[in-house]
Amino acid sequence: MTGRKVLVTGATGLLGRQVVNAFESRGWDVKGTGYSRADGVSIIKVDLGNASDVERVLDETKPQVVVHCAAQRFPDKVDKDPEASKALNIEASRSLAKLCAARDILLIYISTDYVFSGKPGEAPYETDATPGPTNLYGQTKLDGEVAVIDEYKQASKEGLGIVLRVPVLYGKAETPSESAVNVLMDAVWKAQEAESKTKMDHWAIRYPTNTEDVGRVCHDLANKYLETTDKNSLPRILQFSSEDNMTKYEICQKFAEIMGLSMDGIVANTEGNDPNASVQRPYDCHLSTKALKDLGIDVSTNDFVGWWRREVHAFRH
Ligand SMILES: NC(=O)c1ccc[n+]([C@@H]2O[C@H](COP(=O)([O-])OP(=O)(O)OC[C@H]3O[C@@H](n4cnc5c(N)ncnc54)[C@H](OP(=O)(O)O)[C@@H]3O)[C@@H](O)[C@H]2O)c1
Numbered sequence: 001m002t003g004r005k006v007l008v009t010g011a012t013g014l015l016g017r018q019v020v021n022a023f024e025s026r027g028w029d030v031k032g033t034g035y036s037r038a039d040g041v042s043i044i045k046v047d048l049g050n051a052s053d054v055e056r057v058l059d060e061t062k063p064q065v066v067v068h069c070a071a072q073r074f075p076d077k078v079d080k081d082p083e084a085s086k087a088l089n090i091e092a093s094r095s096l097a098k099l100c101a102a103r104d105i106l107l108i109y110i111s112t113d114y115v116f117s118g119k120p121g122e123a124p125y126e127t128d129a130t131p132g133p134t135n136l137y138g139q140t141k142l143d144g145e146v147a148v149i150d151e152y153k154q155a156s157k158e159g160l161g162i163v164l165r166v167p168v169l170y171g172k173a174e175t176p177s178e179s180a181v182n183v184l185m186d187a188v189w190k191a192q193e194a195e196s197k198t199k200m201d202h203w204a205i206r207y208p209t210n211t212e213d214v215g216r217v218c219h220d221l222a223n224k225y226l227e228t229t230d231k232n233s234l235p236r237i238l239q240f241s242s243e244d245n246m247t248k249y250e251i252c253q254k255f256a257e258i259m260g261l262s263m264d265g266i267v268a269n270t271e272g273n274d275p276n277a278s279v280q281r282p283y284d285c286h287l288s289t290k291a292l293k294d295l296g297i298d299v300s301t302n303d304f305v306g307w308w309r310r311e312v313h314a315f316r317h
Pocket of ligand 1: 009010011012013014015016033034035036037038046047048049068069070071072073088110111112113141166167168169170178179180
């Protein structure tokens with residue numbers, strides 16, 4: 001045991017589960033919170049919208065670090081219920097930041113590459129590039145970033161409230177639909193039997209990043225910030241990303257190759273954005289990892305195909 005304690009919000013989610021693992025396997029005392037999937041035993045049930053519940057959990061668990069993974073992160077669900085999504089992504093983040101800042105707790109707020117517009121020719125984005133979300137999900141995450149940084153500033157605890165932006169995630173999942181990448185493995189299987197062909201985007205460039213790697217980066221950041229006395233000298237915003245770039249169509253091609261399946265049922269869709277559509281999708285939100293590298297944090301990642309081969313046991317004895 002390191003004697004260090006971390007509380008992970010969203011610990012029942014795709015990323016939160018791996019953040020818990022990353023800290024636990026490195027000797028930290030870890031507590032996780034969830035909501036609908038919390039069992040009340042290993043994972044505490046906390047509605048982050050209820051500040052007094054959050055306060056009680058912080059005072060009972062007394063962490064030095066909180067990794068804030070909980071969010072509504074499905075863009076279509078955000079559009080369907082904007083008020084609940086804003087309450088969780090922005091207001092609950094602000095309230096958590098205020099409570100953590102008052103207790104000198106380091107807060108790592110997980111954010112997204114969707115804070116950027118991803119217009120052709122703009123990437124890679126440095127941490128200080130001008131944001132410009134193209135959808136409400138990205139806007140709520142950006143507003144959450146601003147709220148967290150602002151609460152720490154107001155409490156004169158700058159350097160204890162930080163943002164870590166990540167791109168589309170893949171990894172161990174309870175169901176493929178938990179990840180926009182894992183779900184494509186399902187799409188390839190379904191295309192084997194389907195009567196009509198599936199159109200798959202072959203325009204937007206994605207950087208699928210493994211949740212285990214994000215967990216490790218959160219752990220390394222926590223150590224770095226706790227161990228640095230002059231926290232004011234450290235950056236407030238950091239970005240992590242794999243350098244593997246692929247369209248969704250290319251991800252399907254890799255899955256088909258690993259599984260020995262056919263791509264006949266999937267056609268590449270290179271149409272891109274309809275210039276008249278009100279919401280323009282990002283083309284390329286590649287996040288620069290320079291700020292992490294400058295801190296000496298390891299930004300290496302799992303090899304995409306290698307990880308999937310192991311995951312599906314695609315090997316010969
Ligand atoms: N997944 C991606 O591709 C991706 C890409 C970029 C950035 N991110 C960011 O990474 C973070 C983690 O995403 P994820 O993919 O792990 O999300 P996820 O799998 O959808 O998990 C969301 C988590 O939030 C919890 N939650 C929902 N409503 C809550 C509430 N009212 N109070 C407390 N907890 C609540 C959920 O708990 P229950 O399930 O128990 O209800 C769950 O643990 C998010 O901040 C997201 O914006 C994700």
